[in-house]
Amino acid sequence: MDADPPTASPQAALPDWAAVMRRIAGGDALAFRCLHQHFAPRLHRYLLGLGAPAARVEDLVQESMLRAWRAARMFDPGRAGAATWLYRIARNVHIDSLRRGSAVVCGEELPEHLASALHEGGDGASAPEAYVDQLGLGRAIAALPPVQARLVRMSFLEARSHSEIASELGMPLGSVKSSLRRAFSRLQRGLGAAAA
Template identity: 60%
Template sequence: MSKFLADPAPDAAFWSEQMTRVAADADVDCFMRIYDHFAPRLKRYLLGQGIAPAQAEDLVQEAMLRLWRRARSFDGSRASLGTWLFRIARNLHIDSLRRGASATAWPDDVELLQDDEDGELGTSGPEAFTDHVGLGRAIDALPVAQARLIRMSYLESKSHSEISNELGMPLGSVKSTLRRAFAKLRRGLGGEA
């Protein structure tokens, strides 16, 4: 059994080091460790967004290809590798929806997110906040209903329809409450309103 397989839970520093080796030396072994760990997680996330399995697989492959090509733009001091990769996958999904006829299926708050044109993690999407120490406090400072919806949507990756069904809340109310909550959260974390 390899040392990597014996380690049950590599931490953010481990993954940052793997990315450093990919960026500096095009280290295929490090890339494969990253791929083996994150690809299944990305696929589960995308499937949870209601994406067809074949499309989810394509988006995972594209996300991993971007990781390889843009490894030098990764900055472990700004975000964990997981956050960076999930942001890439989410942006690829948004781009595919914009190109396809199903663009209306994406939540209305998509305009609040910043595209990842340079492969660098922006600061306006919910994934950008996950590395901030104050995220929990900022969410807790929201009204209870807004905090619950933020957690369900962005941290549990539930769709607006799933939240609506689970809470017995009209879909339009879920969307508008999330938009207001997200704006307050951004202000609470020092972002633009």
């Protein structure tokens, strides 16, 4: 009679992404499906955090995953983890999408979400106000101590779990959680003061 497998912690349940990438490089579609199921929702949140228009995010995620499939042989776990590699691909896909856009202001490309906001009013905020809000958040994150800024980016923009962050950075889970609480508290105070 088979015994039940031992209960694993959520962190231990995550696959070895470097091994998954090696299988994908060999053409393993099931390994790719595993990668896609785990990272597609995270890339979706990450791209929204970068300001990609909601109507285009799913296409950008699919393009990112397709590029990962095609470039799997180029993945080098010695240079970056699979998550970092995938987020970089998604960021590049987003930048390529912006470069292909046709809206231009003062010689610079206008991101699609801002160009559409100029014509649609949206939630009541004008495109310049939305852009200033995004810039304000970026500045507020940059003003945090470096470790806190990195934790906020990993948690919010990259949609990493606290356990994933702790594992990747070699920090105790409690330290990650308390540092994020302090960082979000500082962000709230900083953005509240800027709005006043």
